[in-house]
Amino acid sequence: MSDVILSTKGLSKSFDGLRANHDIDFELYRHEVHALIGPNGAGKTTFVSMLIGRLRPTSGVMTFEGRDVTGLGAAARVKAGMAYTFQITSVFAKLSCHENVALAARRLGGDVEAEVASALERVGLGGRAEEIAGDLSYGHQRLLEIAMGLAQRPALLILDEPTQGLAESEIAGFKALIRALAAETTILLIEHNMSVVMELADRITVLNFGEVLAQGSPEEIHHSSAVQSAYLGTGGDDAED
Template sequence: MAAVILSARRLTRHFGGVKAVDGVDLDLHHGEIHALIGPNGAGKTTLVGLLSGRIAMQAGTIILGGEDISRLPAHARVARGIAYTFQITSIYARLSVFDNVALAVQRHSGDLRAGTLAALARVGLDHLADQRAGTLAYGHQRLLEIAMGLALRPRLLILDEPTQGLADAEIATFKTLVRGLVPAATVLLIEHNMDVVMDLAQNITVLNSGQVLATGTPAQIRANPAVQAAYLGG
């Protein structure tokens, strides 16, 4: 098995009496697609908020590539290779498609135009570079957000509900895209579409009520009685 790129231990975040994340352990391996699933309210988005630094944790440790990043702010984690695309599109609607991605590319040295167009080409949007981002179809906005994440050259790319609102043809394109990201990057995929999860992921972690219910391969998760009862049904 590949080396661990991110190791989280005992991550905890409570909101009042709600234990959104309650002592979660998670290991992500270099070059894998790892899915995070669970029912609504299981704590998935809070967990990736803790990993990305957008939500402060109350306890636990996060090690990225051997470095303790537990107390680093979100922008410092981006600089160390964590990119997070949101459950709801977070593009700059009034800017062009090109300028949205260029904002991410400028974090790195090199040719701004070439780097921007290369990121857009990876998601199939280079022909729309001059269009205002807010006028894109929803599915294209989601792909633009992924291009913005790719432009950061992440070691770890977190995709939060990326296929939400996509048509079947767009989902097929998305799956091809994600497969092409590894092994150069590790992908953490938060997704409700179980066909997408089972097709893409090498490993799956199931959250339920803020805790890890199970971790394993797709076959192991499918066969797990506790997962079937809590989430998959049957």
């Protein structure tokens, strides 16, 4: 595995004395597909919100591309090379698919039209550039969000529940897209579809009650008695995740 692109040391977050995340040590390697999963009460949303700068940690340190970014806000982290499907790539319902992606691509400058065409084509929306985003199905709006992220050529692409709302045939296309993207960017995948996780992830981090329960390869996670116990004991994911 190549070098570390993002790491956290002792990252913690409390709300009015209630501990949401505690002492999370996490490493993300360049060009890997890393899945973040967890059962009910796992705290994934809080953790990812700290990664993208929406929440400031109560304690701990985060580095990205070798730089301490703990104190940076969301906009600065986008500029540093992070893309997040719900932060940067909010769909503008009244604009066309082309216009949505163009808004994201203009951050980079360069040949915006080429970037837009390429991004839409890669997610399977190449023939729908002029369709109004709000008229797309929920699943296709998720793909449009990914296209908006790709148009910014991020060093790190964080995808939160990207297969939600996709048909089985579209999930197959999504898997192929992620495999292709891994050659050019790093991907953090927050996903409930365990078949997608097990098939795509190089490594998996499991959160439980705000702490790291396990980290390892898909095979190691699959055979972890601690992970099995956590999932069987709670039976699902929570509303905040």
